[in-house]
Amino acid sequence: MTTAIGNPYLEGNFAPVSDEVSVNDLPVTGTLPPELNGRYLRIGPSPKGSGETGMSHHWFVGQGMVHGVRLRDGHAEWYRNRFVRGDVPEDSPNTNILAHGGRLLALVEGGGAPVSITPDLNRMSTWDADGALRAGFTAHPKTDPATGEMHSLSYLIRPGTEELRYVVMDATGKATHAAELPVSGVPMVHDMAMTATRVVVLDLPVTLSMDAMGRLAAGAPESGDALPMRWNEEHPSRVGVLPRGGTADQIRWFDAPRCYVFHVLNAYDTPDGSIIMDVVRYDTVFRDVFRGPADGPPALARWTIAPDRGTVSEQIMSDYSVEWPRINQAWAGRSHRYGWFGGTGPDSLRLSDDVSRDRGGSFEPGPLVKFDTATGEASAHHFGTGRVTQEPTFVARPGAEAEDDGWILSVVYDGTADRSELVVLDAADLKAAPLARVHLPRRVPFGFHGNWIADNEIGA
Template sequence: MIFFGYSAKGPFTPFVSIHTADRNGAITRAEMLEMPFPSMVHDFAVTRNWIIVPNFPLTGSMERAMSGKPPFAWEPDKGTHIAFIPRNGTVADAKWVTAPACYVFHAMNHYEAADGRIVIDVMKYGVAPLFPLPDGSPSTKGDPPSRLFRWTFDLSGKSSSFHEAQLDDRVGEFPRFDERFCMADYRHGWTVSARDVGSGREREEGDQLTHYDLKTGKSADWRPGRGDRLSEPVFVPRAAQAAEGDGWVLSVILRAAENRSDLGVFEATEVAKGPLALAHLSSRVPAGFHGNWRPGPL
């Protein structure tokens, strides 16, 4: 297991702890990575050979907090800095790549391509949501959208390169995939997205389940009733050795008008057909995140 923690030397310090543990829980690596500036690191990425830690310009400041200003604030002028730490090396061997200011809460998957380039699929915001500018004023009008992007990095040269491609126009979040294919070139992914409600109307967040076929470029949606909300999708394989994407996707559906919730079970690559089954839950579950599937006896 590989895990991290930001503000690792105290609140709003520019250090990220990097740890690994073996299957028995024994710590096998413990290091501190110094970042260009203190920031909120919500997620990171791992490939066969690299640990990848982003430094987005959602900065933390004890000085701001003690003066009554926002502890975390959006400072786009600082840009984005991404550390690539070799898994067989140390933080002293890290390579850094700079990129335009943006924010990412969640990555879908991350792997090394056959030619050695590093691929990371992310839900990218142009402006960090939920947080203001350092003076407390709004960072943007309304809620900034996140969309699915593919980042590709080439670390083979003297100067590391970065390429970005937008994969879809939909606004979405909470990306998931068939986790048996973690750190591998993959085909299928799922998100909770927002339906297009037309010009001049506020989008309805989280009211659509989307499946992506990243090899064909095709995608499909399922939409519940107006006002209903879906939670983060979770993939369940049909069998341990099933092909990628052969299985089901689970999502808790908040039936807002009825003040109750269902667990929806979808054919993973045919979500547009709607749920194969609905389990009516005994209590209302607000739309939320995160979750995992663990098989067990009935």
């Protein structure tokens, strides 16, 4: 295993893997639901070379690598991992992979272009939606489950950029709307929110650092400078609300809690015109620790945006430290009850425990957590000694009506064996024993996001 003493994001299961493999007929413990016909795909950075693996390395930077597991008729047919390669070397997104318009798309923010990948993971090409994404895309577009319409907000990590780009694409991947939204200071906009009628822009106090950019240009980078974004005490914390398909003259800005948000669980409209928005928030990021989001533990919070009063109020919803929020996507933009998360910190200790605040400079995965927004109840699935997970993916059972009737899929890393598994849980009964464990031929490094892609989403 590759190690780099002093940079925790290049050690243990953060360390990259350097080769591509294909293995068929994977062993399975338990019984895979036969309805799971498709691919579980996950992506993350797998940096290589001294330029990507020095002390300046940041967890968010590095060539993308996609990991895939093909399930069909109760069998795990193959595992494959491939470096993401677009038409030019810099086209190698590393943050999310999803299906839209019949395409598999690997995504990244900050100016990187999407890369289209064939279902067998063996052929790739840069995709810019006929020029609509020429300035790059985002890691977290939002798709309306009823119409298939996709909404996105993108930004450029480039000095002097004073705008975000809002793009809407129809279910086929054709751009139907684009608007420039003025901002200042090049804020890092990792995610956004979408309701049935509106979108919400996050303009929070992490911005492009000219000091870090200068060190990079001079060839003398310091810790974490590979991603030159830093906490900015001078930058406001605000959210912008505009109609879906809206333009800059329609946006309304409201002061928001002083924090940073990487990920939104979901958002929806209320009868009184407010927006309920569940987010994972950090007091600060990239202020004290620069190589990853390890200033302090994240927390699940509910923001209520009340345009008639011009306010954004906050309620901390759980005392568990969680990240990588996911819902049943049929509830996207609509009132939801459940969320599934990866717990963070040692065994996902509660935020009241001081030990969960001491991360040792890295961001530590933990168990899988389900949260009920109606009752406030949180339940966790602990996978065993030395075994941790990150982002869950919800897959609805065919014909299901209940919001949590389905399965949770996630990759679990076993530190005692230095291997990984794809684990399937009952989404309604998270504490029950796994339904199935697909034993993968190698470890899957801690990365970022992934999705279940059913065969009918990509015609294969």
